[in-house]
Amino acid sequence: MDDRPLSYPLEGTRAWGKSLAGLRSEKAKGLALSAPATVYVGFLVAAPLVILVAYSLWTQTYVSIDRTLTLANYREALTDPLVRHLMIRSILIAAAVTLATVALAYPIAYFIALKAQRKTLWLLLITIPFWSSYLLRVFAWKLILGFNGVMNSALLGVGLISDPLTFLLYNEFSVVLTLAHAWAPFAILPIYVSLQKIDPSLLEAANDLGSGKVQQFLRVTLPLTIPGIIAACLIIFIPTVGDYVTPSLVGGSDGKMIANLIQVQFGAANNWPLGATLSLLAMMSVGFVAILFVLSATGLGRRIR
Amino acid sequence: MTETNIIQLQGIEKRFGKFVAVSDLSLDLREGEFFSLLGPSGCGKTTALRMIAGFQEPTEGKVLIDGQDMEGMPANKRPTNMVFQSYAIFPHLNVGNNVAYGLRNRGISKSEIDTRVKEALEMVELGGLEARGANELSGGQRQRVALARALVMRPKVLLLDEPLSALDKKLREQMQFEMRHLQQSLGITFVMVTHDQYEAMTMSDRIGVMFDGRLVQVDTPQTLYAKPGSREVASFIGEMNFLPAEVTAETGDTFSISTPGFGAMKIEANPNVARHGRHISVGIRPEQLEIARHKPDGYDGTVQGVVRDVAFYGENVHYHVGVEGLDKPIAASVPNYFHTVDHAPGDKVWLGVQAASVIDLGEDKQTS
Missing domain, CATH: 1.10.3720.10 (MetI-like)
Known part of the structure; x- marks a missing residue:
């Protein structure tokens, strides 16, 4: 009975700690779940798109590519x-x-x-x-x-x-x-x-x-x-x-x-x-x-x- | 005053395959009355309403509106308008355009449409909300828009399919009064379908009770409550204690009966009940019973029993009293006058009833 007042703050702390841990794992779970798609999109969509933009600003000179930036193609x-x-x-x-x-x-x-x-x-x-x-x-x-x-x-x-x-x-x-x-x-x-x-x-x-x-x-x-x-x-x-x-x-x-x-x-x-x-x-x-x-x-x- | 029948249903029947949704329904509705079709879900009341609206054709029988046979007449050509249970507010239109929808089908000038929409919205206390989007409305507002959209058409009959069932209790009670006032001031016939007996009783001039596709009784709310035509009507509307009784003598409109517990009494014959045998069933409303610690004076019938359950409802207290010789306890309801609950389970109490409160319900199918 008399240890009751003591148990309150302890319980509170535990509950607080638990909810924090819950939040952290929620976030971690979210990241873990979205990672494969993010990597996939990053490598197979975003990266090629960047390469495409880069190419569009370069020029073809017979066999090689001139890498000076220009809007000539456009x-x-x-x-x-x-x-x-x-x-x-x-x-x-x-x-x-x-x-x-x-x-x-x-x-x-x-x-x-x-x-x-x-x-x-x-x-x-x-x-x-x-x-x-x-x-x-x-x-x-x-x-x-x-x-x-x-x-x-x-x-x-x-x-x-x-x-x-x-x-x-x-x-x-x-x-x-x-x-x-x-x-x-x-x-x-x-x-x-x-x-x-x-x-x-x-x-x-x-x-x-x-x-x-x-x-x-x-x-x-x-x-x-x-x-x-x-x-x-x-x-x-x-x-x-x-x-x-x-x-x-x-x-x-x-x-x-x-x-x-x-x-x-x-x-x-x-x-x-x-x-x-x-x-x-x-x-x-x-x-x-x-x-x-x-x-x-x-x-x-x-x-x- | 001569009353004309705005709607006549002549022996209408609706079958879906082998299932009979509505059977042999004949009913005359008077001009300017508030009529409710009351019954449990699946009793065919909505089907009956939809046959008046024109969404369904009766398999047999005729629907006459204002004396005109409606056979083959589609819903868009009938002088009726409906308030749907879900309100069916057009989600792509704002309040003003929802209310104007029907008027635009009639080739009415734009200025007149605007005036009539404004009037209709003011009538349902939504004045100035024309531009409000359909999805920005509360439940109560949706109901008012649905009402305005139907009434702006100035129908001969307004049909309401469970119009209040989607609202919370407080709002529902408020809308009951508002709709009643609206109906009285407009003088339009309202036909409402509901499974809520209180809704039907508070709003209607007359109520038609339906069970299993049959219309079993049409009466004013007071008559339905005081002189129900059968045991099923009596138990559907309000609460009722049923007691077996034996008829000992019959003189004109009064019977001498003897019931287990309450003993011998002289009661009035119920004109709404068709058959009478020697063994009948009688009903007593819980609020018509007096409950007291000592044998009460001045009652035609009294019986002693033991309190089994007490239910405190706030405005009144319900006691379930076990009486020797009866398999079911008798329910008595007492208004909460002094904020006291006078009896506890296990207490010995007396119940008293006046003969005028004992309702003759005709032949008791369970004992005969």
Whole structure:
């Protein structure tokens, strides 16, 4: 009984010490857990990026690299009409792919989220194209769209056309078509999630307040899925601008994109500094367009009342 | 005064596959009344409300609003508006645009929309909050926005689906009075669905009690409490002690009965009860019982027992008294007049009741 007053400060100290130890180990645990990712990102993303920036400020002199810092590459890239042309084309193709994919994905996501009974099965079916490699899928499109391909043979066989169609392959159209197919699941999923999150009573409330089906969609469903649409657009747009495989396989000369030019700089042209500059410029353009898009899309969404 | 029926439900039934959610529901609602559908969860009351709103079509029967058959009429064309249980406030719109939502569907001029939104928000005491975001509202404010958004449409009938269940007790009680006042000043028919008997009783002109998809009794709150039509209604609304009783003589509207414990009494027949046999069930509300240490004078029935449990509620004290010959203790509730708890478990006490407080509940299914 009489040792009780004594035990209070002791207990207090112990508790304090314990909480401090707990904090220290919390921090240590946090560091330990994030270390692998930090090291990974540091070595494989940050470091290469620094090297890329460094290269872009150097110049190629035939066989060796001149390491004096200069903006000459940027000057050259920005004044070269070919670069500008390819950059604009890349952005336009990516925009077309994004638009086509999201427009096609939205009804599918809508169906799965709001109408389908077996959602998991449908989501599984959507991922089926991923069971084969990206390269194989691009080749498959080549077979379908080619001069003697599936599409032309079928149309010839049915007698709808007398000569094979040549506009199917090796142009912007085939690039857009192939990419839109490849990216479809990436558009469906974020839109599906945003549709899934909508409280059904919101749609009933809109209906109750006099909105028909179309108004309900335009005034409630659409504005509430804008975050999903933005996510889908960015997921597709950003990697598509820099896509290299599809334009080189099905793009022909009309369908070439900026990534093909960058590849040439690192390969045949052997001008790494210019390649690095073009990569960074592509990154910046994509970032700029993406930010512009996010701002205008959210702005537009806010105006729907 | 002639009363018109704003809503007529004519034998409506709703089946989901084999499950019958609402069966043979017929009900007339008067213009300007506050009507509540009361029942435990899953009794079909919300389904009934949704059939009036137009979110569900009855499998059988007809819904008439203002004399017009609503068959095939979608919710957006009906003269009803609803306050949802979750309030369904549009998260992407601010308060003003939430309230204006329905008006914009009607092609009303912008200036009139602004005036009506302002009026509606002032009516629910949210004046000046037009620009407030939907996510910056408290529970009570969300409820008021939902109310304003529906009332701004000037519906013939306002439908309320458990409108207060998401609020805390204090706010709920305050809103009960406010909504009642609002309804009376607007003169619009309110139809509310609730599982809370107190909510239904404090707000409604009439209450319809539903069990298992059936409407079992429609009456004023006072009548429901004093003359419940069955044992299940009696036990759902308020607390009730049930006692078996034997009818010894029947003269017109009064019975002579004998109950275990309280003995012989003359009680009034309950017009809401359909069948009477020799063995009936009677009910006594806990607050109608007198509890005393000595045998109380002037009561029609008295019985002695032993206190088993005491529950102190603050405003009143509940005693559970075991009486010989009854398997369940009798609950007696006494107002806390003098801040004293007079009896303790184990005490011998007397219970007294007036014959007028003994409610005839018809045939006792458990003994017959």
